[in-house]
Amino acid sequence: xxxxxxxxxxxxxxxxxxxxxxxxxxxxxxxxxxxxxxxxxxxxxxxxxxxxxxxxxxxxxxxxxxxxx
Amino acid sequence: xxxxxxxxxxxxxxxxxxxxxxxxxxxxxxxxxxxxxxxxxxxxxxxxxxxxxxxxxxxxxxxxxxxxxxxxxxxxxxxxxxxxxxxxxxxxxxxxxxxxxxxxxxxxxxxxxxxxxxxxxxxxxxxxxxxxxxxxxxxxxxxxxxxxxxxxxxxxxxxxxxxxxxxxxxxxxxxxxxxxxxxxxxxxxxxxxxxxxxxxxxxxxxxxxxxxxxxxxxxxxxxxxxxxxxxxxxxxxxxxxxxxxxxxxxxxxxxxxxxxxxxxxxxxxxxxxxxxxxxxxxxxxxxxxxxxxxxxxxxxxxxxxxxxxxxx
Numbered sequence: 456x457x458x459x460x461x462x463x464x465x466x467x468x469x470x471x472x473x474x475x476x477x478x479x480x481x482x483x484x485x486x487x488x489x490x491x492x493x494x495x496x497x498x499x500x501x502x503x504x505x506x507x508x509x510x511x512x513x514x515x516x517x518x519x520x521x522x523x524x
Numbered sequence: 525x526x527x528x529x530x531x532x533x534x535x536x537x538x539x540x541x542x543x544x545x546x547x548x549x550x551x552x553x554x555x556x557x558x559x560x561x562x563x564x565x566x567x568x569x570x571x572x573x574x575x576x577x578x579x580x581x582x583x584x585x586x587x588x589x590x591x592x593x594x595x596x597x598x599x600x601x602x603x604x605x606x607x608x609x610x611x612x613x614x615x616x617x618x619x620x621x622x623x624x625x626x627x628x629x630x631x632x633x634x635x636x637x638x639x640x641x642x643x644x645x646x647x648x649x650x651x652x653x654x655x656x657x658x659x660x661x662x663x664x665x666x667x668x669x670x671x672x673x674x675x676x677x678x679x680x681x682x683x684x685x686x687x688x689x690x691x692x693x694x695x696x697x698x699x700x701x702x703x704x705x706x707x708x709x710x711x712x713x714x715x716x717x718x719x720x721x722x723x724x725x726x727x728x729x730x731x732x733x734x735x736x737x738x739x740x741x742x743x744x745x746x747x748x749x750x751x752x753x754x755x756x757x758x759x760x761x762x763x764x765x766x767x768x769x770x771x772x773x774x775x776x777x778x779x780x781x782x783x784x785x786x787x788x789x790x791x792x793x794x795x796x797x798x799x800x801x802x803x804x805x806x807x808x809x810x811x812x813x814x815x816x817x818x819x820x821x822x823x824x825x826x827x828x829x830x831x832x833x834x835x836x
Binding site (some may be wrong): 499500502503504506507508509510511512513514516517518519520521522523524 | 582693753759
């Protein structure tokens with residue numbers, strides 16, 4: 456009986472370990488969705504304004520290659 | 525029975541520790557291959573006219589800054605701690621400089637899809653190397669070193685990066701002016717004053733948006749619908765195209781970056797030699813010029829005569 460419990464325990468620990476190491480980045484999908492345009496948008500004014508905003512580049516915008524210090 | 529249990533336990537132990545062992549083997553370089561929504565936003569611009577020039581110049585600026593800061597860090601550490609071995613961090617910084625040269629030499633007239641891929645790879649490679657440099661040097665930096673480095677960084681930002689900052693600014697203004705021109709042309713109201721103001725940096729996004737929205741509001745409902753549909757379709761087309769490229773890049777990105785870094789590390793000796801020769805040649809030219817001031821004066825006189833001749 457003890458042996459069986461031990462085996463089941465070890466199996467569960469292993470499964471738990473593998474489960475933790477998996478990359479489950481669920482936020483990624485939501486963030487990507489926010490980046491896309493709403494295809495059902497019917498208000499012309501909103502569509503046009505959004506287009507101006509998204510394609511305008513800010514002069515002070517930087518590419519982030521990380522920090523060395 | 526006991527043997528079986530031992531075998532199962534050993535098997536499970538091997539299974540659980542294997543990923544850790546493999547991770548340890550690759551711990552030298554942690555590749556940043558995660559494509560974020562920000563990356564997608566940045567690459568979307570490359571598909572538009574002038575977009576590739578803007579993004580590559582911005583990337584050049586960012587890497588240049590990190591290379592200069594990296595050099596400052598190494599210089600400070602060498603001066604303050606003569607016993608430190610900085611060979612590995614020097615290698616990383618040299619590799620980052622090699623990436624910078626590739627950014628500068630990228631052909632911006634090439635295929636847009638390829639440019640998106642090149643941009644992502646170079647950016648992620650730079651991020652990987654910067655993080656690696658930080659990991660290598662951070663434990664060696666004490667508070668005094670940090671204060672000294674921070675003071676020098678201020679000079680880097682205010683003096684050494686001015687040219688490239690202006691270059692980015694000009695390209696961004698040109699892009700924004702071009703986009704505004706397209707909108708105005710569609711509305712049949714080409715306002716050259718507004719375009720000029722954007723090019724000269726006198727009109728910002730808020731002012732431009734207000735003016736464009738005012739003009740848009742004055743259009744008929746049919747025209748509004750037509751222009752909105754056209755702009756929306758273009759944007760969707762752009763996003764879809766960008767996503768398709770990203771999906772193609774993602775699976776192989778990590779391996780590709782790792783291979784590129786390793787190749788650069790192998791080519792480093794040749795690269796360092798070439799760099800040393802270039803510096804030596806420059807030094808020789810300066811030395812010659814100092815030793816033979818007549819040559820300089822002669823050249824100057826010739827230039828003055830040429831200018832004078834052209835003016836006549």
